Amino acid sequence: MTAQSNNNESTFVLQYMKAMGRAVTIRVMLHLKRIKYTNKVITADEVATDRAALPFGQVPVLIETKADGSTLELGESLAIEHYLAEKFGWLGSTAEEAALLKSISLNIYFSLYNNCFVAKVPVNEAIVDPNSVFNTKALPLFIATHERWLLKNGNNGHFFGDKLTYPDLTMLHWIRLFEGLGVKLDEKSPIKKVEATIKAMEEWQGKYDAFHPFSSIDV
Known part of the structure; x- marks a missing residue:
């Protein structure tokens, strides 16, 4: 499932399981803003096999690729939510x-x-x-x-x-x-x-x- 783009400079990949689970609010945020993103499904077995490949050895993980090619790899669901909430204007103005x-x-x-x-x-x-x-x-x-x-x-x-x-x-x-x-x-x-x-x-x-x-x- 991929949301539509709103011409935002960044694209996103969300690594998580097929279940909404702890990634549901992240997916909701991206969907409501019509941000282009890709769900990269990762299973519990895959997480257990190579925890070193993830920031904290667990999912969800959000990978943002910016217009200049730089990337941000962010773990922990609440940190990801806070980041997107600020980015999308849902944390006020001060x-x-x-x-x-x-x-x-x-x-x-x-x-x-x-x-x-x-x-x-x-x-x-x-x-x-x-x-x-x-x-x-x-x-x-x-x-x-x-x-x-x-x-x-x-x-x-x-x-x-x-x-x-x-x-x-x-x-x-x-x-x-x-x-x-x-x-x-x-x-x-x-x-x-x-x-x-x-x-x-x-x-x-x-x-x-x-x-x-x-x-x-x-x-």
Whole structure:
């Protein structure tokens, strides 16, 4: 799957598996900006066979080739997301705005990642158990925290201003993960409004469903 070019000076190769997984937000960013990029599918066996060929011995890896022929090879999914978010104008216009937007995005990520994928109790068990730490503490705190941020911005479907920014995309990722994990959010929640607002963007080019975290790419 290759996105269309918008005459950007750089071209990109994304090394990852066929699954969206940890590369989904990266792929979403490139797709929404209609940036020319190539998915280079790499299997778990290939990673294990030659970890030295990758910056940190793991994927995703983004390789950018600029107009002058120079290249940037970047590992770690969050670092790649931050780089693209800044490059594509989704981190505000000042260092202060960028820091604020990153802080919101990182709080979304770590508040949920630490509970969904690091916790001792498997997340599926935690979701089924209404008395689990996830349901009684982690999820309510997460919802209250980010509904407060969204209401502070006017409950317009964005965390900052009236346009798409990086934390909007981070939130969308976790909302869609929630779907697959069986977590139900109140349809009237400002968090669900973020999902509806982004889903309505024409930039998806009719491929919104193809970029679900649990889906795979066609190559």
